[in-house]
Structure formats: structure tokens, C-alpha cells
Amino acid sequence: MLKIDNLHVSIDDNEILKGLDLEIKAGEVHAIMGPNGSGKSTLAQVLAGRDAYEITAGTVDFQGEDLLDMEPEVRACEGVFLAFQYPVEIPGVSNTYFLKAALNAVRKHRGLQELDAMDFLKMVRERMKMVEMDESLLNRPVNEGFSGGEKKRNEIFHMSVLEPKLAVLDETDSGLDIDALRIVANGVNALRSPDRSFLVITHYQRLLDYIIPDFVHVLVDGRIVRSGGKELALELEERGYGWLEAEVAKSPVAANSVGA
Amino acid sequence: MDAAVAEVTNSYLAAFDTAGRSTSEPKSRPGLRREAMDRFAALGFPTKRHEDWRFTNVGPLGRSEYSLAVTPGKVTLEDLSLWIYPDMARAVFVDGHFVAELSDLEGLPEGVRVGGLAEALADGDTVAHEQLGRYASFDEQAFVALNTALFADGAFVSVPRRVVVERPIQLVFVTGPEAHRMCFPRNLIVAGEASQVTLIETYAGLGEDNFTCPVTELVADAGAVVDHYRLQQERTDATHIALQHYHCERDSNVSSHSLSFGGALVRNDVRAVLDGEGVECTLNGLYLTRGRQHVDNHMWVEHAKPNCNSYELYKGILEERSRAVFNGLIHVHHDAQKTDAKQTNRNLLLSADAMVHTNPQLVIHADDVKCTHGSTVGQLDADAVFYLRSRGISEEAAKSLLIYAFARDIVDRVRVEPVRKDLEEFLFSRLPKGEIVRQAV
Numbered sequence: 001m002l003k004i005d006n007l008h009v010s011i012d013d014n015e016i017l018k019g020l021d022l023e024i025k026a027g028e029v030h031a032i033m034g035p036n037g038s039g040k041s042t043l044a045q046v047l048a049g050r051d052a053y054e055i056t057a058g059t060v061d062f063q064g065e066d067l068l069d070m071e072p073e074v075r076a077c078e079g080v081f082l083a084f085q086y087p088v089e090i091p092g093v094s095n096t097y098f099l100k101a102a103l104n105a106v107r108k109h110r111g112l113q114e115l116d117a118m119d120f121l122k123m124v125r126e127r128m129k130m131v132e133m134d135e136s137l138l139n140r141p142v143n144e145g146f147s148g149g150e151k152k153r154n155e156i157f158h159m160s161v162l163e164p165k166l167a168v169l170d171e172t173d174s175g176l177d178i179d180a181l182r183i184v185a186n187g188v189n190a191l192r193s194p195d196r197s198f199l200v201i202t203h204y205q206r207l208l209d210y211i212i213p214d215f216v217h218v219l220v221d222g223r224i225v226r227s228g229g230k231e232l233a234l235e236l237e238e239r240g241y242g243w244l245e246a247e248v249a250k251s252p253v254a255a256n257s258v259g260a
Numbered sequence: 261m262d263a264a265v266a267e268v269t270n271s272y273l274a275a276f277d278t279a280g281r282s283t284s285e286p287k288s289r290p291g292l293r294r295e296a297m298d299r300f301a302a303l304g305f306p307t308k309r310h311e312d313w314r315f316t317n318v319g320p321l322g323r324s325e326y327s328l329a330v331t332p333g334k335v336t337l338e339d340l341s342l343w344i345y346p347d348m349a350r351a352v353f354v355d356g357h358f359v360a361e362l363s364d365l366e367g368l369p370e371g372v373r374v375g376g377l378a379e380a381l382a383d384g385d386t387v388a389h390e391q392l393g394r395y396a397s398f399d400e401q402a403f404v405a406l407n408t409a410l411f412a413d414g415a416f417v418s419v420p421r422r423v424v425v426e427r428p429i430q431l432v433f434v435t436g437p438e439a440h441r442m443c444f445p446r447n448l449i450v451a452g453e454a455s456q457v458t459l460i461e462t463y464a465g466l467g468e469d470n471f472t473c474p475v476t477e478l479v480a481d482a483g484a485v486v487d488h489y490r491l492q493q494e495r496t497d498a499t500h501i502a503l504q505h506y507h508c509e510r511d512s513n514v515s516s517h518s519l520s521f522g523g524a525l526v527r528n529d530v531r532a533v534l535d536g537e538g539v540e541c542t543l544n545g546l547y548l549t550r551g552r553q554h555v556d557n558h559m560w561v562e563h564a565k566p567n568c569n570s571y572e573l574y575k576g577i578l579e580e581r582s583r584a585v586f587n588g589l590i591h592v593h594h595d596a597q598k599t600d601a602k603q604t605n606r607n608l609l610l611s612a613d614a615m616v617h618t619n620p621q622l623v624i625h626a627d628d629v630k631c632t633h634g635s636t637v638g639q640l641d642a643d644a645v646f647y648l649r650s651r652g653i654s655e656e657a658a659k660s661l662l663i664y665a666f667a668r669d670i671v672d673r674v675r676v677e678p679v680r681k682d683l684e685e686f687l688f689s690r691l692p693k694g695e696i697v698r699q700a701v
């Protein structure tokens with residue numbers, strides 16, 4: 001589904017991703033963990049098409065096509081979804097208007113008919129239940145005045161309406177209490193399917209108790225320095241990132257090759 | 261005064277000699293026109309050296325030869341179809357003159373007078389004679405002086421005490437098909453004690469390169485409720501320099517909505533004087549400019565008495581090489597305690613060549629007040645555009661949604677449905693993907 005090869009990304013001449021490789025097959029759930037500032041959000045934003053980043057080398061293949069060549073909206077229509085670490089507040093645009101416009105654009109691209117108002121509302125209500133979101137949030141401007149938890153749930157809600165092929169969740173767990181975390185995880189798990197893949201970015205192992213990943217990768221200083229199964233997350237929980245960072249500092253190339 | 265300006269000033273003095281003298285004056289102010297003309301002669305046109313005209317150059321007025329519109333040009337109802345609201349009572353003014361054949365004033369409540377000011381003065385209407393010229397000072401205002409000296413006619417609306425006018429009244433000011441004409445509509449609107457009225461002042465034009473210089477004095481007597489809309493829909497080669505003066509008595513509630521889309525050079529002076537306790541005054545504005553349009557809104561809100569509220573929200577959307585100026589002064593007098601005054605000006609620049617000068621000011625002489633002001637000038641939020649695009653919405657549609665969202669609170673404040681619909685349609689037509697926004701909202 002997704003194949004990232006030797007990806008180098010800079011911002012303002014500052015190299016942030018320094019040769020990143022990652023392959024995600026259909027139906028798989030991959031987790032990326034790593035210390036703050038290691039480049040996790042950069043990867044997420046680059047996959048979604050943020051143009052503030054400069055891609056200096058590497059390729060990203062999504063379902064056989066060059067992802068980096070697509071406009072952000074085309075990526076979304078093709079099935080890429082990013083749940084933002086910091087969802088943006090959009091005063092004046094109601095959550096429903098926004099979703100209706102987005103869903104219609106996506107459906108049109110996929111050769112489906114636009115949903116009529118009734119069907120749209122029915123679907124939206126159903127998906128809201130899944131993330132236990134209050135219906136009043138539908139008519140409020142997107143994310144405006146939402147609590148941190150409401151914003152994160154809103155992201156998962158959007159995801160469930162847009163039904164992507166590849167969902168990238170950027171620290172969707174950060175700042176959530178345990179109840180909200182469970183709700184978010186349930187929302188994600190409900191969407192798991194053999195033809196849908198997830199890239200779950202998190203700083204903490206906690207989320208991975210609820211969303212069980214097939215693979216865990218550790219990102220340090222712009223490179224994946226270790227990959228493994230879900231037990232790698234537990235090891236990180238116990239030992240922290242320090243030992244991996246130390247290894248990278250000693251010998252960045254060697255550390256990379258230690259990966260599973 | 262330099263020579264060129266002096267020459268132009270002289271041509272206006274000549275216009276006064278041909279037109280001004282024959283027209284009547286309010287009985288309460290004998291000699292008003294002469295006084296105004298003398299004042300204009302002394303002031304001359306403002307230049308960039310005047311603090312209030314630093315960013316708006318009225319030089320082009322001096323380069324054009326305008327002839328005073330002594331009679332109305334030929335206009336049919338069909339010509340007006342773009343601008344009139346069929347379900348409203350309507351008074352039409354062509355080149356500043358009331359035209360009864362184009363007006364429809366049937367079914368107004370008893371005692372309500374709507375029509376031409378000249379006629380009201382001629383038949384001795386007491387309200388007209390008492391109120392005209394009482395509020396719009398021309399001491400420092402060259403264009404108000406000019407209007408006072410040269411006006412031939414304009415709208416007169418008088419709503420007696422306790423009368424509620426349910427149907428909105430539209431006042432349509434259109435310049436006729438002739439080119440290079442100037443007119444000075446003079447409007448007096450008096451809402452009596454505890455009355456209620458909704459007015460829509462529309463400015464539009466047919467002829468090339470016209471200059472319209474209206475003055476509207478609006479008086480809200482104690483407890484009156486007035487909803488006043490001003491739609492600037494003139495041709496993009498028109499010059500428009502206007503004053504609206506709101507005089508608000510005790511417990512009155514005055515809302516003003518200035519929706520400005522037309523004109524090449526537009527200057528709107530808005531003065532609101534809150535002259536009794538318990539006044540609530542709301543001033544909303546939206547200006548959309550493109551090409552080389554220049555729109556200047558100068559606001560003065562004067563809190564003269566305690567316990568009054570004023571809320572000002574002006575928003576601008578600028579495209580291409582257009583310019584906007586916003587100057588907002590809130591002046592709280594010494595004994596206007598418990599004033600609650602809020603002023604906001606927000607500007608959205610859609611092009612690197614567009615420019616805004618915004619200058620909110622507070623002058624406060626009372627100590628127990630709540631006053632806030634703020635202004636912003638910015639582009640579309642790149643984070644928001646990306647967020648929308650990342651959900652599948654095209655770049656143009658994302659921008660359209662955000663531009664519409666920016667204007668939205670002004671749209672929502674428009675209480676007259678057909679005006680709001682018109683405004684929405686206009687916005688959709690100006691957005692790159694208006695159709696998508698129309699479907700979404």
C-alpha cells in the first residue's frame with residue numbers, strides 16, 4: 001500500500017528526515033514512536049502533502065502511484081487521511097458543512113454519487129456515536145472552542161466518515177484521559193479491515209495497549225533506528241528512548257542496521 | 261490651496277450660483293446654504309496633509325469636470341431591476357432628485373412620510389424644517405459643506421411616534437445614463453419616539469464616471485428602533501463621498517450595516533452620536549474590493565451620555581491592487597460612565613498588491629468604562645487551507661470556504677432576508693468556487 005524509500009526532508013535548509021524507509025502493506029497497523037523533535041509530525045505532514053517541507057531525496061509510492069506528485073486534496077481523495085496532532089480551528093465553517101464538502105469531493109473522485117442530505121445525516125450520526133461525540137459539535141465551527149479531547153475525537157470522526165485506505169494518526173492519544181483514549185482506540189479498531197492500513201504515531205506506549213500494532217518503529221533524529229513487533233513498544237516503555245539515542249549518537253549507520 | 265484645487269473649488273462655487281440659490285432652506289436655519297458654501301470656499305478640498313485624508317486622495321475629483329445634475333436623467337424601472345427589492349416600499353432618486361413614477365409608496369402606515377426632501381420643505385413639513393441640517397456639521401467637513409450648499413433634493417422619511425413600519429423601506433439612489441455628472445443627495449430620516457423602521461439605502465449608477473456626494477442625517481428619537489442598510493453597488497468608475505450621521509436619543513437602538521462593493525473611489529464617513537442614556541448602537545461593515553478600487557471608512561462614535569453600548573465590526577476582503585482605509589475613533593465624553601464600546605476591524609488580503617491602512621483609536625475622558633478596539637490585517641491562514649485540502653477539498657474550494665467564513669458574521673447580522681440573500685449570492689459570485697460554498701452552507 002505505502003512504500004517510503006530513502007526519504008530526505010528539509011525545512012529552511014534544516015534536514016529533518018534523513019533517509020527514511022518504511023513499507024506498509026494493506027491491512028497492517030504500524031506504529032512509529034520516538035522522542036519529541038525526531039521528525040514524526042514531519043513525516044505525517046509530508047505524507048499528507050504539506051508544501052512547507054522540501055523533499056530533497058527519496059520516493060513515496062502509494063498503491064503504485066507517486067504520492068509526492070499529488071496535491072493534498074488528491075491524496076485525500078485517493079485515500080490518505082491524516083489525523084492532525086494539532087487540529088486546526090476554522091471559525092465560520094461548521095463541522096457539518098466542512099464534512100459534507102469533503103465527503104462529496106472524495107466520493108466524486110471515487111466515482112460515487114454524492115450523498116443526499118438525509119443519507120449524509122444518517123451516516124454522520126452513526127459515525128458520531130462510534131466516537132461518542134456530542135451531536136452539538138456538528139453545528140459548531142470546525143474545532144473552534146473544542147476541548148483537546150473533542151478535537152482528537154473529531155479527527156477520528158472525520159476519518160470514519162471519509163473511510164480512507166491509509167490513515168496516519170499523529171499523536172492522536174496525546175492529552176487524552178484514559179476514557180477518551182479508549183474511545184479513540186475503539187473508533188480506530190472499528191475501522192480496521194484487511195484493505196485499510198494505519199500509521200499510528202505516538203510518543204507513549206499506552207495507546208498501543210488498545211490499538212495493537214503489527215509493527216513498531218522507532219524514529220530518532222530523522223531515521224528509523226529500530227523496528228520490531230509490538231513488544232518493542234514495551235521495551236521502550238521500560239527503558240525510554242535514551243539508550244537508542246545514545247546508540248545513534250555513537251554510530252548512526254550501525255544503529256540503523258540493528259533494526260529487525 | 262494650490263492653483264489647480266482653487267480652480268476646481270471655483271467651479272463648485274459657480275455651480276452654487278446657478279443651482280443653489282433657488283432651492284429652499286430649513287426655516288430653522290436661514291442662510292444655511294450660503295454659510296455652507298462660504299465654509300467650503302474657505303476649506304477647499306482636503307489634501308493628504310489633512311489627518312483624516314492622509315490615505316485617500318481626492319485629487320481625481322479635481323481632474324474631472326463634473327456638471328451638476330440639475331434635473332434627473334432618463335431612467336426606467338427596468339434599468340433598476342438589478343437593485344430594487346419588489347416587496348419593499350420604495351422611493352427612487354435619479355441624480356439626486358425624487359422620481360415619483362419610479363417609486364412605490366403604497367400601503368405605508370398612517371402618518372409615515374416617505375418621499376422627496378425638496379417637496380417636504382416646499383410644503384412646510386415641520387419635522388423637515390426643524391431637523392434638517394441640525395446634525396451634520398460642516399465646520400471641518402468640506403464635502404458636507406458642499407452637499408449642504410448644493411443639494412437639490414434627497415430622501416425624507418418621517419415616522420411618527422409609536423408607529424411600527426413592518427415593511428422595509430428602500431431608498432434607491434441611482435445616477436442616470438449621462439456621464440460626468442455630480443449630485444448631492446440630502447437625506448433626512450427621523451424615527452419618532454418608540455417607533456420602528458428598517459431602511460435600505462441603495463447606491464447604484466448607470467452613467468459613466470459620476471460623482472455622488474450624499475449626506476444622510478438619521479435621527480432616532482427616544483426608544484426608537486432603526487435598522488439601516490447601506491448598499492454601495494455603483495459602477496466601478498464612480499466616485500462616492502458620503503456622510504451618515506446617526507443621532508441617537510435615549511434608549512434608542514440603531515443598527516447600521518454598510519455593504520460596500522462598488523465605486524472606484526469610495527469614502528464613507530460614519531458619525532454616531534449617542535446622546536441619551538441606554539442607547540445601543542451597532543455598526544457593521546463589509547467591503548469587498550478589487551481592481552484599483554479604493555474604499556475608505558471613517559468612523560466616529562461619540563459616547564456623550566452614560567450607560568450606552570456601541571459595537572463596531574468592519575471587515576474587508578481585498579483583491580488585486582485595491583486599497584482600503586479604516587479609521588475608527590471612539591470618543592467617550594467626561595460623564596459617559598459605564599460606556600461599553602467595542603470596535604473591531606479585520607482585513608483579509610487576497611493579493612500581495614492589495615493594501616490596507618487601519619487605525620483604531622480611543623479617546624476616553626470617563627473613568628468607569630469598558631472600551632476595546634483591535635484591528636487585524638492578514639492573509640488566508642495557510643494551516644487552515646492545508647487542513648481543508650488534506651480532507652479532500654480542492655485548494656480553490658478551501659479558499660472559498662475560508663473567505664466566506666471570514667465574511668459570514670456580517671452576513672448573519674443582516675436581518676432583512678432579501679438583502680441577506682443578495683449579499684450571499686454576491687459573495688458566491690465573487691468566490692473562485694462559490695458553487696461549492698453555496699452547497700456547503
Ligand SMILES: Nc1ncnc2c1ncn2[C@@H]1O[C@H](COP(=O)(O)OP(=O)(O)O)[C@@H](O)[C@H]1O
Nearest residue numbers: 011012016034035036037038039040041042043
Ligand atoms: N515548520 C517548521 N519550521 C522549522 N522547524 C521545524 C518545523 N517543523 C518542524 N521543525 C523542526 O523539525 C524537527 C522535527 O519536528 P517534528 O516533525 O514536529 O517532530 P516530532 O513530531 O517528532 O516531535 C524539530 O526539530 C522541529 O523543531
Ligand SMILES: [Mg+2]
Nearest residue numbers: 040041085171
Ligand atoms: Mg509531532
